[in-house]
Amino acid sequence: MPIIELEDVWKRYESGTETVEALKAVDFAAEPGEFVAVMGPSGSGKSTMLNVLGLLDVPTEGVVSLDGRDVTDLSDEEMTRERKRSIGFIFQNFHLIPTLSAVENVEVPTLFGNDPTARQRASELLERVGLGERLHHRPDQLSGGQKQRVAVARALINEPRILLADEPTGNLDRDTGRDVLELFTELKVEADVAVIAVTHDDQLRQYADRVVNLVDGRLTEEATEEFTT
Ligand code: ADP
Ligand code: ADP
Numbered sequence: 001m002p003i004i005e006l007e008d009v010w011k012r013y014e015s016g017t018e019t020v021e022a023l024k025a026v027d028f029a030a031e032p033g034e035f036v037a038v039m040g041p042s043g044s045g046k047s048t049m050l051n052v053l054g055l056l057d058v059p060t061e062g063v064v065s066l067d068g069r070d071v072t073d074l075s076d077e078e079m080t081r082e083r084k085r086s087i088g089f090i091f092q093n094f095h096l097i098p099t100l101s102a103v104e105n106v107e108v109p110t111l112f113g114n115d116p117t118a119r120q121r122a123s124e125l126l127e128r129v130g131l132g133e134r135l136h137h138r139p140d141q142l143s144g145g146q147k148q149r150v151a152v153a154r155a156l157i158n159e160p161r162i163l164l165a166d167e168p169t170g171n172l173d174r175d176t177g178r179d180v181l182e183l184f185t186e187l188k189v190e191a192d193v194a195v196i197a198v199t200h201d202d203q204l205r206q207y208a209d210r211v212v213n214l215v216d217g218r219l220t221e222e223a224t225e226e227f228t229t
Helices: 046-053 076-086 102-113 118-128 144-156 174-190 202-206
Strands: 004-015 018-030 035-039 061-066 087-091 162-166 194-199 210-215 218-221
Touching: 004 046, 018 046, 018 218, 035 046, 035 174, 035 202, 046 162, 046 194, 076 087, 087 144, 102 118, 102 144, 118 144, 144 162, 144 174, 162 174, 174 194, 174 202
Parallel strands: 035 194, 035 210, 087 162, 162 194
Antiparallel strands: 004 018, 004 061, 210 218
């Protein structure tokens, strides 16, 4: 069963007298353990789709289901609770807090949970992403790829079922980007998460199980690539 699903999702923005249709009749589903790349040019609706999948925004029409449950009409509070419980976010610009160490950054999503095991779990996750030797480094003491791995560890700290990534390789050189993508392919299996990455980066095609294309708000499935690296 899909962990997250969009059915006939439309998103319209009213700006002045104009209506922009950012998503048009989008059907989408991702299974646990699946890595899906959503590709499309600028303005095609990728951020809007990510915000809807991340329960940060609601569709104008259509249904969003999380683990088989319709979450479209939840209150803001319930939405926030579902988001914190089920979804981890990764951003192009890493969004790390510059004054905190790597391990403290990974702990941030647990801060209101008063969880005595958080430090231990954060350290283990950093080891898992290959940064066991960098626990106490601040972001400015880490390379781009290391920063993104800290962000991946932070996204995993609450054991989400879904990882949403917005241009995760956008600020990385090709080799470093490849390392992060390899990490995604390991994690989706080990942690049984659905990884959904929104991107322009063609390199993702080789790592994703499935590629969907978003063009002018419409989503189409791409034929599966037969080669792997
Ligand atoms: P992408 O992430 O692929 O660049 P977006 O989802 O940001 O695409 O935008 C899709 C379309 O919706 C664009 O035409 C954009 O201008 C429009 N749009 C996005 N957000 C808003 C908003 N808050 N108000 C009005 N129009 C918006
Ligand atoms: P961009 O790819 O345009 O630079 P960001 O990566 O900063 O955008 O953010 C992508 C989307 O995620 C934005 O629409 C924003 O509203 C949302 N967002 C940004 N920061 C957070 C956060 N800390 N938690 C949840 N959502 C966020």
